[in-house]
Amino acid sequence: MSTQPSASVLAILQRLLSFDTTSRESNLDLIHWVVGYLAEHGVAATLTHNDDGSKANLYAAIGDATLPAIVLSGHTDVVPVDGQRWQYPAFEMSQADGRVYGRGSADMKGFIACVLAQVPQWVRLAAEQRWQRSIGIALSYDEEVGCLGVGRLIADLQARQVPVAGCIIGEPTNMRPVIAHKGIAHYRCSVQGRAAHSSLTPQGVNAIEYAARLITHIRKLADTEASFGNRHPLYDVPFTTLQTGLISGGNAANIVPKSCEFVFEVRWLPGDHHERFVSSVGDYAASLIQEMRQVAPEADISFEQLVNCPPFQSEEGCEVREHAAVLCGCHGGDAVAYTTEAGRFAEAGIACVVCGPGSIVQAHRPDEFVELAQLAACEEWLSALQSRLVLIV
Known part of the structure; x- marks a missing residue:
């Protein structure tokens, strides 16, 4: 050879x-x-x-x-x-x-x-x-x-x-x-709250903090898959994974941030359906929106699919x-x-x-x-x- x-x-x-x-x-x-x-x-x-x-x-x-x-x-x-x-x-x-x-x-x-x-x-x-x-x-x-x-x-x-x-x-x-090989999907999540002076935090809705709660939820989904999810022995990482790869938000340390945006991904095994994870994140976001709108009726959380490779x-x-x-x-x-x-x-x-x-x-x-x-x-x-x-x- x-x-x-x-x-x-x-x-x-x-x-x-x-x-x-x-x-x-x-x-x-x-x-x-x-x-x-x-x-x-x-x-x-x-x-x-x-x-x-x-x-x-x-x-x-x-x-x-x-x-x-x-x-x-x-x-x-x-x-x-x-x-x-x-x-x-x-x-x-x-x-x-x-x-x-x-x-x-x-x-x-x-x-x-x-x-x-x-x-x-x-x-x-x-x-x-x-x-x-x-x-x-x-x-x-x-x-x-x-x-x-x-x-x-x-x-x-x-x-x-x-x-x-x-x-x-x-x-x-x-x-x-x-x-x-696994599939991959990327989603952008945009969180819109209400800005306020940081001395008056109850009057604002902190978009970064609500984004952090969503990211924590995504991490919990990932941990559950790692511990209890389906396994495929051929793979070096034999279960479905989720992670947050990008985040941005805020204008200054003394301003309650109005906006925050992050991108998370799912890499799933053949035969699985990544939509179930996205639905879980969406359901949790809906509950957060209700909480946010008690202070700021204009608050919102939206999702945009960026990548979906089977x-x-x-x-x-x-x-x-x-x-x-x-x-x-x-x-x-x-x-x-x-x-x-x-x-x-x-x-x-x-x-x-x-x-x-x-x-x-x-x-x-x-x-x-x-x-x-x-x-x-x-x-x-x-x-x-x-x-x-x-x-x-």
Whole structure:
């Protein structure tokens, strides 16, 4: 087994890492570069854009379009580097100690580079009519902020009636198959009270204090799940979790705060329903509103859903899971607490497995890296997948 990826993988990865595709930015420069790369090899791409046209998904097919596709899927956006200390340039490729450094190297431009490097070989096999399946290449936008873009890509595939046999999402799993993951939902809670001079606190309604009571309620729900909730032994965190991640409010220490806002999340197991936790928080908020309005009739508490990504669990016997089992030399697979676009694909009835180079431990960190050996392993894995999908002559 080689520990070094091909020169083409590194050349493509160097180009991909040079694009700042932080989710708040456009990904079009990267997408247009990929369109041009594919066109050089005679492969046409279809783009689906966001509402203002500043971002795009890409889908390209290699082989007979009437054959069901094995889709190789990756997201193009990355998380910010703000506030992080990097030893290496974040948006350049650096090599040291058997690693490639750069934002997105593990999550997940390394996988995309490995896929694109295979295109010339796959096109040659298509010209020889060797494929038993077509190969789909899917690149999405805004995965890091709630799997927002891939829905339009999937809708486009459905509208064009593209047959899909299954999807492999190349998130960093150390090239081990992931067959299940949790869902994630984010909610913003806005608490509106009444401002007052801090010497006259009974005349005000302290929005921060009422928000704190709601946050405490969320923590109690989390503790109950940790102690008594359903368990799934495959997961590193085997129960549903809740936590509050952001909070802001108040203007000065001597003013009873009128407003407070916080964001909380739920990560739930397949088969569970996160709405039950949101309903509990909403019911408790309703009781607090009654209490607040005894002082300030204008007081209120409202909720806004920001993110809702479904959980994922693959079905035994599906084609992509069988491929992954053979190629990874294992039965079954792992389950993880983080969320991927597999939930969106599975929701649309597309069988999935998650498998890609690098470790999720490195994702989102300063000096993010992927090991060269992992890129080489991904190349070999894709070559072995190719062998399973082409006719032997």
